[in-house]
Amino acid sequence: MLQKLSIRNYALIDSLDIEFDKGLNIITGETGAGKSIILGALSLILGQRAESKYFFNQDKKCVIEGGFFLADEQLKPLFEGNDLDFQTETLLRREIAIDGKSRAFINDTPVNLATLKLVGEQLIAIHSQHATQEISNPDFQLLILDALANHQPLLKNYRQEFKQLKLVEQQLKTLTQQTEEAKNKQDYEQFLFNELELAGLKEGEQEELELELEKLTHAESIKRSLLNALGLISENETATTNLLKEASLQLNAVEKFDSTIATLNERLKSTLIELKDIAAELSNLEENTEHNANRLEIIQERLDLFYSLQQKHRVSDNNALLSIQNQLSANLNAILNSDEKLEKLQKNIAKLNESLLKKAKELNANRNKAVTIAEKEIGKSLKQMSMPNATLSFNLTTQPQLDENGINEVQLMFTANAGQKLAPVGKVASGGELSRLMLAVKALLAKHTALPTLIFDEIDTGISGETALRVGEVIDGLANDMQIMAITHLPQIAAKGKSHYFVFKSEKADKTTTGIKRLSDDERINAIAEMLSGKNPGASALQNAKELLG
Numbered sequence: 001m002l003q004k005l006s007i008r009n010y011a012l013i014d015s016l017d018i019e020f021d022k023g024l025n026i027i028t029g030e031t032g033a034g035k036s037i038i039l040g041a042l043s044l045i046l047g048q049r050a051e052s053k054y055f056f057n058q059d060k061k062c063v064i065e066g067g068f069f070l071a072d073e074q075l076k077p078l079f080e081g082n083d084l085d086f087q088t089e090t091l092l093r094r095e096i097a098i099d100g101k102s103r104a105f106i107n108d109t110p111v112n113l114a115t116l117k118l119v120g121e122q123l124i125a126i127h128s129q130h131a132t133q134e135i136s137n138p139d140f141q142l143l144i145l146d147a148l149a150n151h152q153p154l155l156k157n158y159r160q161e162f163k164q165l166k167l168v169e170q171q172l173k174t175l176t177q178q179t180e181e182a183k184n185k186q187d188y189e190q191f192l193f194n195e196l197e198l199a200g201l202k203e204g205e206q207e208e209l210e211l212e213l214e215k216l217t218h219a220e221s222i223k224r225s226l227l228n229a230l231g232l233i234s235e236n237e238t239a240t241t242n243l244l245k246e247a248s249l250q251l252n253a254v255e256k257f258d259s260t261i262a263t264l265n266e267r268l269k270s271t272l273i274e275l276k277d278i279a280a281e282l283s284n285l286e287e288n289t290e291h292n293a294n295r296l297e298i299i300q301e302r303l304d305l306f307y308s309l310q311q312k313h314r315v316s317d318n319n320a321l322l323s324i325q326n327q328l329s330a331n332l333n334a335i336l337n338s339d340e341k342l343e344k345l346q347k348n349i350a351k352l353n354e355s356l357l358k359k360a361k362e363l364n365a366n367r368n369k370a371v372t373i374a375e376k377e378i379g380k381s382l383k384q385m386s387m388p389n390a391t392l393s394f395n396l397t398t399q400p401q402l403d404e405n406g407i408n409e410v411q412l413m414f415t416a417n418a419g420q421k422l423a424p425v426g427k428v429a430s431g432g433e434l435s436r437l438m439l440a441v442k443a444l445l446a447k448h449t450a451l452p453t454l455i456f457d458e459i460d461t462g463i464s465g466e467t468a469l470r471v472g473e474v475i476d477g478l479a480n481d482m483q484i485m486a487i488t489h490l491p492q493i494a495a496k497g498k499s500h501y502f503v504f505k506s507e508k509a510d511k512t513t514t515g516i517k518r519l520s521d522d523e524r525i526n527a528i529a530e531m532l533s534g535k536n537p538g539a540s541a542l543q544n545a546k547e548l549l550g
Helices: 035-044 076-081 113-121 129-136 138-149 152-184 186-199 205-217 219-235 240-257 259-288 293-313 318-384 431-448 465-478 521-533 539-549
Strands: 002-010 013-019 024-029 062-069 089-096 102-106 109-111 124-128 391-403 406-415 453-457 483-487 499-508 511-518
Touching: 002 035, 013 035, 013 511, 024 035, 024 465, 035 062, 035 124, 035 453, 035 511, 076 113, 089 113, 102 113, 109 113, 113 124, 129 138, 129 431, 138 318, 138 391, 138 406, 138 431, 152 186, 152 318, 152 391, 186 293, 186 318, 205 219, 205 293, 219 240, 219 259, 240 259, 293 318, 318 391, 318 406, 318 431, 318 465, 431 453, 431 465, 465 483, 499 521, 521 539
Parallel strands: 024 483, 024 499, 124 453, 453 483
Antiparallel strands: 002 013, 002 062, 062 089, 089 102, 102 109, 391 406, 499 511
16 A cells, blocks of 8 residues: 655655545645645656746755555565565665656666656556546456456466567568568579589689680790700700709819818709709700690680689689589578478467467456356445446457457447447446446456556546445445545535645745645545535534545
């Protein structure tokens, strides 16, 4: 339950501290006094976004704190799942700086707005007069049945599996499109691959052939230069080797007189040996160098093939062609394997559909049982609230197509009058009827949820007199199991409260502020009398107020 609410620097509130009781807390006040401001401040610690332009003082930050008493540990897993310390007395705090930036805390641990909202939604639900239209929404109608069916784990598991189904179906769609596109290009890519494969491309082959082509093209000039070099080294009369031999003979004659001459002679002989080896290799090269027209033609054809393929594929060498060949091969293999992948995805989808259908049927069975409970209990509450002829029916049907809720569609049919045909609730219910219907729904849901606090914000629109008295009794009955806070303008409902708070405006230093105070017994009598007859109530209004208060 909400024990206390502290508001600093928000809207018309400078500083405000309120303590609430368990059971039914009533909040009243004149129109425009600021009841909605208090709810607005409360919504900030429930994760709603804020703007600094609503600050009371634009030079100070806004701080909202809510102190909650958690009687049991039912919410402990939620806290632990978000790395929060669970405490019986839990504090939610929101700070909004003057630049609009905000910070949120749960038990002094910083949290983001999503976490604050997640936890806040498990502590308080605010139901306003505008929310009565929600009853016309099929999703909300189904939510009622799901809450009564108490199959949240099953529904959560179903939705997770349904999400997986949609993901796999998207994968199948994408792969099918890719496969179709690939098959449309398959013949052409197969032709390109065959052409490259037939070419028998080898890494480095192009460079080798281009060198060989250069050699064959210049064979005659190479042969001529080799012969000339060979002649200069060993075959002419004045060849280098002949001159070196003569020089060595000269040194032979005198080397015995000087060891240095002997060493130089040895070096000269080594040089002569090296020159003879060079001459032999030159001779061999010359003999093997010839203009081979057939080989030249073969090389030229091979290189022309390379150049043609490179031009076709817009690349500059054979390595790039080999990469293209490998990619084409991968594409063709992917087409061969795609049918297997498609079949695997289709089997997965069939398996998920089978599992989901089984769960959906179980959800459907649970909801059908909940329909009986909902119609009976809501109808009973409506009779309590002066609607003896009200009839409603949850028209739960099945559809062939699975969706995130299963196989069910629901339409709430309603009539408030005897002899009138049932029709969709949004088309036949008046504002007052919708208010009571929504209250009956909330009363039923409260019995099946562990929500600590429920706030009704002027949901008594369109009712009065005896009906208001009966609505007050229903709200009072709800307060036996949970904390209720009701903002109301009806004295019949206000009189049911265990605690009564009055919201007022005051002028201070030429500035309007909103305040709230808890009324004493005598103040309650006067406040309810004013609700009955206006300012300065007479004796009869005061007596009537006393009677309402019991």
